[in-house]
Amino acid sequence: MTKSADGEGIGRGLRLTAVPRNKGVDAAVAAARRVIDTLLHAGDGSAAEMSRIAEQLNAIADDVAKHAPAVAERMVDMWRGEGVTRHDPVTGPENAIAPPLVLYGLADGSVEGIVVLGLPYQGPPRYVHGGVSALLLDHALGVANHWAGTPGMTGTLTLRYHRPTPLFEPLTVTARRVSVNGYKIHGVGSITAGGNLCVSADGVFVAKHLPRPR
């Protein structure tokens, strides 16, 4: 069994996305995800006293904001090191918007992850928003380029929607680099549900990077 750097046994590859710490800000963010989800499940017609809940959430935000450093300082801290990020909106354990998707690097050069999406990611009734699938695939193609040793930024991304992508079911997100031509990196990816292709992606990335704040 392969072991990731943090010692977590993962079986099918090397974990390429940040490992949640189950404490500190990661625990608060995991709880914030539950709040986002339950608010959507409850809705405006629920008997929950929403004005009291709004007050409680605003008090928490005020409390956390008091301890937040200046943005410039935080930027340096959040981009420290050259490894995976902990704050991105797809895989980040510090970002409550991220489902989060966990991606593994496989021996064949591809990356893969399994994720179940709930109501916050809904587009059509009971199905994933097409733009959310685009978000996940853009990120997966980017991680696949890293895994292949040729990271870059998205230049062109084409998504094809083959069938609706279901909520509440395990989705397999895969991506791999196909070729490199000068500064252009070509990759493909897909989202499948129960073995059925839902969305495929084709991307050209460019071998370029924005500097990390120092």
Next chain:
Amino acid sequence: MTKSADGEGIGRGLRLTAVPRNKGVDAAVAAARRVIDTLLHAGDGSAAEMSRIAEQLNAIADDVAKHAPAVAERMVDMWRGEGVTRHDPVTGPENAIAPPLVLYGLADGSVEGIVVLGLPYQGPPRYVHGGVSALLLDHALGVANHWAGTPGMTGTLTLRYHRPTPLFEPLTVTARRVSVNGYKIHGVGSITAGGNLCVSADGVFVAKHLPRPR
């Protein structure tokens, strides 16, 4: 000055996205957005007592969950009526993942909205995640199809990234339907910052719908 259905003066067109109610679940969701954002600003190195904050957030989620109806019942309620949705991940006032983007329908047939994105939507340092731009544009093209009277579901979507899209600055998101050919609906859209084109989108939608739960 044009007035939207709810009486809000908007000046440059008809508001096509749900109007936040500033009370009820919308107020709780707005507060949840502040929590998401401040947690990212604070990070793991902050002096905030994150385990206490996690406990408080989990208690709120437990409280809200107690009042949530069964999913099937909630689905009927959230899809009631044929108007704009209040829960989608781009414009929904009931969805804390949504920035939210507010879109207006203009007399020339296009839709337009201005949004400022913060840390939850970050990809490269100080810039918007490419997949988040894809999410916003997919949704804007969909709303433009509605506005043009030919709604549909995304078939193919191509994004071109011209320059990085900045965080913390007003972004203009526009979209319009270009043509209809049988069941195929062709649309284009863009995100600009300070008049500079950051991302353009080209989409083919199909005139098909998944039934709303009843």
